[in-house]
Structures are given as structure tokens and as C-alpha cells.
Amino acid sequence: MPYVYFVITVPRDARHILALLNKASSASSQLASTGGLHRVRYEIAVSAALGKFLQSQLLAIKAKRVLEVGSLGGYSAIWMARALPGDGKLVALEVEKLHAEVIEENVRNAGLSSKVKVILGLAHESMKAMPSSESFDLVFIDADKPNSTNYFIEAKRLVRKGGIIIVDNVGRGGQLADESNSDEMLDGVRALLRHITQT
Numbered sequence: 001m002p003y004v005y006f007v008i009t010v011p012r013d014a015r016h017i018l019a020l021l022n023k024a025s026s027a028s029s030q031l032a033s034t035g036g037l038h039r040v041r042y043e044i045a046v047s048a049a050l051g052k053f054l055q056s057q058l059l060a061i062k063a064k065r066v067l068e069v070g071s072l073g074g075y076s077a078i079w080m081a082r083a084l085p086g087d088g089k090l091v092a093l094e095v096e097k098l099h100a101e102v103i104e105e106n107v108r109n110a111g112l113s114s115k116v117k118v119i120l121g122l123a124h125e126s127m128k129a130m131p132s133s134e135s136f137d138l139v140f141i142d143a144d145k146p147n148s149t150n151y152f153i154e155a156k157r158l159v160r161k162g163g164i165i166i167v168d169n170v171g172r173g174g175q176l177a178d179e180s181n182s183d184e185m186l187d188g189v190r191a192l193l194r195h196i197t198q199t
């Protein structure tokens with residue numbers, strides 16, 4: 001059985017995110033001229049606190065292989081890839097072509113290209129296509145909430161014994177606790193919690 005963490009979102013500081021990506025870049029002026037840093041909504045990326053938490057988990061288990069489901073502009077991917085050894089690998093699943101391009105650009109500027117592979121497409125399909133033998137030390141789920149249970153089922157298949165699955169933003173800003181609140185995001189998280197308590 002893997003260890004499973006549900007994490008909640010704390011207010012993010014988009015300025016911090018841009019500063020980190022800028023610092024990661026040796027060519028930030030070039031990026032600014034292409035608009036590279038600013039083409040995605042970094043305010044929906046993880047907080048710096050969660051980035052550090054992800055790093056600490058990877059370092060604690062001496063992780064070499066990470067799967068990220070939903071990567072936006074590569075902010076959390078950069079936090080995690082930095083905690084991997086030289087021969088480590090982070091596989092980033094992303095459905096938006098623009099996001100995939102921005103991830104690759106940011107990762108390249110952070111000097112992490114050799115450690116990060118981006119797979120463009122629907123994450124559930126990409127996960128289903130991965131053989132169980134291709135196991136990961138940690139799976140970080142941070143994509144569309146309606147698919148949370150699908151991602152979790154595949155993550156359990158793909159994570160090594162004793163590995164870690166982390167699911168982001170399950171609190172939905174406190175709305176989850178209010179049963180009268182319902183939308184496809186909340187219902188997606190509730191379905192995942194039901195799945196976990198019933199299996």
C-alpha cells in the first residue's frame with residue numbers, strides 16, 4: 001500500500017512563483033521577450049510551502065522517479081526535479097499544448113531538461129498506457145478534479161510499494177465541508193474520498 005496524502009491549498013503568491021522561475025533562468029530577459037514566463041496562470045500553481053513539502057518528501061524517500069499529473073507551467077515540477085539525483089526522472093503529464101511548451105521552456109531555463117520529460121495528452125490515457133513495471137516513487141496529482149478517482153486508481157497501480165501519492169487541493173477552499181455546495185470539482189474530490197474509504 002502506498003502512503004497517501006491529501007493536501008490543501010494555501011494562498012499562493014504569483015510574484016514568488018515568477019521570481020523562482022526567473023531565478024531558475026539564466027536567460028530571463030530572453031524569456032520576458034518571448035513572454036515565456038507569463039503565458040500560463042501561475043496563480044493556480046502550488047504554493048511555495050507545498051513546493052518545499054514535495055521536495056522534503058522526495059528527499060526523505062530518496063526518490064528517483066516522480067509522476068506529476070497536471071503541470072501547468074512546470075512550477076511544482078521544478079521544485080520536485082530539484083530534489084532528484086542526477087539520474088532521476090520526473091514525468092509531467094499535461095493536456096494543454098501551450099502549457100507543455102511553457103513547462104519545457106521553464107525546465108530548460110532551470111537546467112533540468114535531462115530530468116524532466118513532458119507527455120502531452122489526456123493524463124488518464126497517458127497513465128493507462130504506462131506499464132506497471134514503470135514504477136514511480138511518488139505520484140503528485142494536480143489536474144482536473146472530476147478525474148481524481150481515475151488518476152488515483154492508476155497512481156496506485158504505478159507507484160512502488162511504500163511509495164507516496166499526493167493529491168492537491170482536496171479542500172477546495174473549505175467548500176468541501178459544506179454538503180450543500182456542489183460542482184464538478186467538488187463532486188470529483190468527494191468521489192475520490194468515497195472511493196478511498198470504500199476500498
Ligand SMILES: C[S@@+](CC[C@H](N)C(=O)[O-])C[C@H]1O[C@@H](n2cnc3c(N)ncnc32)[C@H](O)[C@@H]1O
Pocket residue numbers: 044045046069070071072073074075076077093094095096099121122123124142143144147
Ligand atoms: C492546477 S494546474 C497544475 C499546477 C502545477 N502542478 C503546479 O503546481 O505548478 C492543473 C493542470 O492540469 C492540466 N490538466 C487539466 N486536465 C487535464 C487532463 N485531463 N490531462 C492532463 N492535464 C490536465 C491543466 O491544463 C493544468 O495545466
